[in-house]
Amino acid sequence: MRFVDEFRDPEIVTRTAEEIRRLADPDRHYRLMEVCGGHTHAIYRFGLKDILPPNIELIHGPGCPVCVLPMGRIDDGLALGKRPEVIFAAFGDMMRVPGAHGSPLEHKAKGMDVRIVYSPSDALKLARLNPDKHVMFFAIGFETTAPSTALTLMRAKADGIRNFSVFCNHVTIIPAIRAILDSPDMRIDAFIGPGHVSTVIGCRPYEWIARDERRPIVVSGFEPLDMLQSIVMLLHQLRQGTATVENQYKRVVPWEGNRAALGAMAEVFELRPFFEWRGLGFISQSALRIKDSYAAWDAERVFEVPGVRVTDPKAAQCGEVLKGVLKPVQCKLFGRECTPERPVGALMVSSEGSCAAYYNYEHRKKSAAMAGV
Amino acid sequence: MCLAIPGQVIEVLEGERNLAVVEVTGVRRRVDLGLLADDPPRPGDWVLIHVGFAMSKISERDAAEQMRTLALLGESDAAMEEVRGYGLEA
Numbered sequence: 001m002r003f004v005d006e007f008r009d010p011e012i013v014t015r016t017a018e019e020i021r022r023l024a025d026p027d028r029h030y031r032l033m034e035v036c037g038g039h040t041h042a043i044y045r046f047g048l049k050d051i052l053p054p055n056i057e058l059i060h061g062p063g064c065p066v067c068v069l070p071m072g073r074i075d076d077g078l079a080l081g082k083r084p085e086v087i088f089a090a091f092g093d094m095m096r097v098p099g100a101h102g103s104p105l106e107h108k109a110k111g112m113d114v115r116i117v118y119s120p121s122d123a124l125k126l127a128r129l130n131p132d133k134h135v136m137f138f139a140i141g142f143e144t145t146a147p148s149t150a151l152t153l154m155r156a157k158a159d160g161i162r163n164f165s166v167f168c169n170h171v172t173i174i175p176a177i178r179a180i181l182d183s184p185d186m187r188i189d190a191f192i193g194p195g196h197v198s199t200v201i202g203c204r205p206y207e208w209i210a211r212d213e214r215r216p217i218v219v220s221g222f223e224p225l226d227m228l229q230s231i232v233m234l235l236h237q238l239r240q241g242t243a244t245v246e247n248q249y250k251r252v253v254p255w256e257g258n259r260a261a262l263g264a265m266a267e268v269f270e271l272r273p274f275f276e277w278r279g280l281g282f283i284s285q286s287a288l289r290i291k292d293s294y295a296a297w298d299a300e301r302v303f304e305v306p307g308v309r310v311t312d313p314k315a316a317q318c319g320e321v322l323k324g325v326l327k328p329v330q331c332k333l334f335g336r337e338c339t340p341e342r343p344v345g346a347l348m349v350s351s352e353g354s355c356a357a358y359y360n361y362e363h364r365k366k367s368a369a370m371a372g373v
Numbered sequence: 374m375c376l377a378i379p380g381q382v383i384e385v386l387e388g389e390r391n392l393a394v395v396e397v398t399g400v401r402r403r404v405d406l407g408l409l410a411d412d413p414p415r416p417g418d419w420v421l422i423h424v425g426f427a428m429s430k431i432s433e434r435d436a437a438e439q440m441r442t443l444a445l446l447g448e449s450d451a452a453m454e455e456v457r458g459y460g461l462e463a
Binding site: 037038041042045046065091092093116117118119120121122125141144145147148151155195196199200221222223224251252254258259260261264351352 | 421431
């Protein structure tokens with residue numbers, strides 16, 4: 001148990017792990033999906049797989065915003081960034097994500113005005129500081145970041161800042177979970193629910209998963225003990241044959257979510273009829289677009305967007321990994337052509353992508369063991 | 374981007390829309406409190422920050438635990454880089 005010594009309350013961790021072994025029926029194989037990329041990262045970092053019995057399989061979900069974005073959207077954003085008047089602003093996570101003709105960082109090296117911002121409000125500030133330029137913020141993220149983009153757009157409108165726009169790639173988690181449950185090759189017994197998304201949306205939006213799909217779901221924190229406790233809660237439900245929504249992360253997640261954040265999203269965004277997700281294909285009503293009342297700040301209406309659709313590099317199997325059909329190491333490019341240093345697919349870029357997480361913790365460990373280090 | 378960074382509200386800025394000075398392990402930056410308008414934090418309160426916006430109020434103990442979680446995840450440096458980057462001051 002690699003990191004047990006670092007855990008808070010190692011004794012409780014050990015006891016919880018024992019409880020998991022006691023609760024898990026040895027004749028049954030459990031497939032639990034952690035929806036959130038932050039959980040995926042934590043699972044590899046803490047070596048939780050070494051703690052769990054082999055019949056509990058953790059399937060990595062779609063909750064890594066950089067990973068699920070299809071390459072065409074990156075190319076569309078970069079195409080707008082090439083306009084001489086445009087400053088392309090994005091979070092650092094986006095900078096190394098490959099488009100068909102290179103990442104934002106590679107475009108910057110070729111002379112495009114690309115800026116890293118840490119907050120959408122700083123992209124707006126860039127616009128104030130550069131009145132002769134147009135700042136386009138490449139927005140990504142689930143409900144954790146969408147309210148901040150919304151509030152920033154409300155400020156831009158209130159202050160009449162016209163040299164600012166948002167290229168909106170915000171996605172919503174619930175339709176992605178529905179797509180996974182509807183997919184015939186996905187058999188998930190229960191879900192570890194996302195922690196930070198739930199601070200915004202609360203726990204109610206998950207109720208249909210329990211009620212209609214009869215799958216237990218536990219909203220979980222990110223510490224090793226949080227996740228182990230969530231697995232205990234799921235196993236209790238699976239043993240009793242019940243399916244409810246439970247909140248293990250009560251210290252941060254209110255059952256009703258954050259009303260002000262939801263209000264900001266409702267003011268600025270509406271659902272797109274369709275949006276393409278890498279691996280999951282087109283999912284109806286799964287992403288946000290900017291409402292007509294904010295059209296003057298919508299990059300897709302301020303500019304003409306090429307509407308690029310590119311498929312992932314042929315040999316890369318990002319889609320299958322993203323759906324949990326393949327493990328990262330089963331992809332033909334994993335660890336050879338595709339590494340965190342030279343990523344071919346987005347799952348190798350973000351620390352929340354399952355390929356990068358697997359590479360950084362499992363693969364390096366195994367390589368070191370094989371080299372006798 | 375998906376980091377949740379704990380910080381303590383030091384001062385709510387008068388005349389600035391929902392802006393506050395928030396301290397994260399010694400680094401002070403402006404953070405937007407606009408998404409906590411229903412229950413505005415006061416100086417001394419602890420909040421979880423995502424991309425420059427406070428998203429939830431938490432206890433001091435939970436703030437310490439979140440810092441610890443970030444450290445365990447190897448994300449402390451990334452979190453501090455993000456905080457230092459707020460406000461385009463760096």
